[in-house]
Amino acid sequence: MDRIYNSTILIIDDDDDLRETYVDLLMFEGFENTYQAADGQIALETARSTKLDLIISDLNMPGMDGIETIKRIKEFQPSVSSMILTGFGSMDLAIKAFSESNVDDFLSKPVENEELIEKIKHHLSMKDRSEEVESSNMVRGQFGGQKNYFGQFLVDNNFITEDDLIDGLAKHKESGKMLGLVLVEMGIVTADELNRALAEFKGYPIASSRDFQSIQTEVVGLVPEAIAKKNILIPLAVQGDELSVAMINPDDLQVTDTLKMISKKTIVPYLATEEQINKAISETYTKIRSSAKASSALSDIFGEDEDIDIKEIADDVDDEEVGEGSSAVVRLVNSILQKADIDGTSDIHIEPLDNSMQIRFRKDGNLYIPEGYGNLPKKLHPSIVARVKVLTKTMKIDVKLRPQDGKIRLKIAGRKIDFRVGSLPTVHGEKVVLRLLKSEALFPIEDIFSNNQTYIDTFTRNIKRKDGMVLVTGPTGSGKTNTLQSALNHIKDVSLNITSVEDPVEMENPGVNQVQVNEQQGLTFSGALRQILRQDPDVVLIGEMRDYETAHIGCEAALTGHLVFSTLHTNDAPSTVTRFIEMGLKDYLIATVVHLVLAQRLARRICKMCKKEFKYDPAQLRGIGFTDEEINSITLYKGEGCPNCKGTGQAGRVAIVEMLELTDKIRTAIMEKASTLEIARLGKEEGTYFTLKEDALRMFKAGIIDLKEALKYMI
Ligand SMILES: [Zn+2]
DSSP: OGGGGGOOEEEEOSOHHHHHHHHHHHHHHTOOOEEEESSHHHHHHHHHHSOOSEEEEESOOSSSOHHHHHHHHHHHOTTOEEEEEEOGGGHHHHHHHHHTTSSSEEEESSOOHHHHHHHHHHHHHHHHHHHHTTOSSOOTTOOGGGHHHHHHHHHHTTSSOHHHHHHHHHHHHHHOOOHHHHHHHTTSSOHHHHHHHHHHHHOOOBOOHHHHHTOOHHHHTTSOHHHHHHHTEEEEEEETTEEEEEESOTTOHHHHHHHHHHHOSEEEEEEOOHHHHHHHHHHHHHHHHHHOTTTTHHHHHHTTOTTOOHHHHHHHHHTTOOOTTSHHHHHHHHHHHHHHHHTTOSEEEEEEOSSEEEEEEEETTEEEOOTTOSSEETTHHHHHHHHHHHHHSSSOSSOOSSOEEEEEEEEETTEEEEEEEEEEEETTEEEEEEEEEEOSSSOOHHHHTTTOHHHHHHHHHHHTOSSEEEEEEOSTTSSHHHHHHHHHHHHOOTTOOEEEEESSOOSOOTTSEEEEOBGGGTBOHHHHHHHHHTTOOSEEEESOOOSHHHHHHHHHHHHTTOEEEEEEOOSSHHHHHHHHHHTTOOHHHHHHHEEEEEEEEEEEEEOTTSEEEOOOOHHHHHHTTOOHHHHHHOOOEEEOOOGGGTTSSEEEEEEEEEEEEOOHHHHHHHHTTOOHHHHHHHHHHHTOEEOHHHHHHHHHHTTSSOHHHHHTTOO
């Protein structure tokens, strides 16, 4: 065991702190021959000059990733052991790498020091032992230091004689195979006898033939075939959160750990013979494949969705009649979109290959194939693409030779999710990429303005301009950022370069180049803005214009062919103009660039769970401008109070918005130094100024807010 401390270990991680922490830890533990590399290239160079025993590599690194690095090193150092450290989101990829035997083990970050050291020792001692018997391929099957004890046990219990043991041990040492298996091969014991002996010696139960007969394909599907074959094991049954697995070596903790991680269940090992397991593997996995021609991948895709019948899809696929409208394909596509959402991915790539197709997800900037999504039958491809196009309602199914784009809005688990879809013809067919635009927090424009058509029209007209400025004002927490991000969402397009400078970046908006202001690092709003303007932007969102310099650069940009969105701290729309002038900006500049100013607040909605018709006091209604006819004809509402709203009658929020669109007359007035009141009066006269009070009243009449809430905005 002490020899493992002479082992040569290479740590590869692009995170300097993390890498050095690991190196320090290993040095402290007594592994003095520990090397480090900050990326795959450096690792390769180190490996060319140093014989390595163990590589511990980060998975996601710039340039070559951990799996590729290990693969390349193994080309010239085939016997090196390897471990991958992975972030939680990349587990699928790590499992794939493990099952394809590029790497020996993987650990998910953050790794506890003790666990890391234990794994390192385990791998090094495995390697040490395998080298002792001069065999590199029989690492797992050893019974370790207990081998002689087991041999002695066999002798003591009259399974074999002492002479048998001596012969067996010699063969065992020569071949590197487990002593038990050697004894079976030599015909000294039968496989059944060996199992009985092992069961007795180790205390594991033996899998019965009935256990093998009752294997369910769903249970087998919990473990990828490659892992079952490589480690000679097969899942038998699931009971609660326990998965019983027949194995030839239940002592292999690394394998049971892997199974636990993959199946998310507690593993209960059963002993079985190699022959029994191999027979079951070939029978059950073949059954899965043939009953679902679309490969076992489909069962993975569908996961736990009970409504989905894999057989039905398989039959459809078999009949070569999978159209975009076949229920199987519909559900298949829904499942892909749903999985992408659950997994927190930003993009879905549907890719035709030469003889197959694959689906890749992008998460945290990295593309990967989720377990089971690679190597799908090619004939599914046209139907999946067609189905996606149908969902967009605008993309043409029969147009396959030129790029198209579209949008999909779906409700998944009660949440609205938007997908931006783009297709591209490739030599193997159409490649389709879907980008997830989470509108969970970002309300669509219609929702922000609670279906006020005048607002929707005015706003969308102005956010589609080629230059000038659209401003949203209001106190902190009034939803200004949300409104502007929704505006960006509404207009964003591959043909537009959209950049934002924010402090902080409150919500991620894919497709927008978001820059985080960092005053401490010297990146101010105005500094960042100057940089951004050198990057040829079409649309710029300036999180906030706090100072003269930022406001000035913003206005200059708006004047020179850029559309600028920004926010200011003012109470209402007309005073925004005067606030600008107070900041020192020239009135002609403001009069020229500003097109639209919004002032908004977030009001409390009537709780939808306990919303009831309510007769308000007519005098009170008259007080806020209701006519007698309106009092008699308009049905008004109020929340009665329920658990959902904790008895308040109000739940959720809604924006109340004031809007001022600048007309030529208003622009002239600004240049003539008009006051806030004068601008407001002119806006009313021109019919382009709508106040908070008016919007609050409209929302009250529409049953969106109650009177108490409306009154807050009507004073
Ligand atoms: Zn309620």
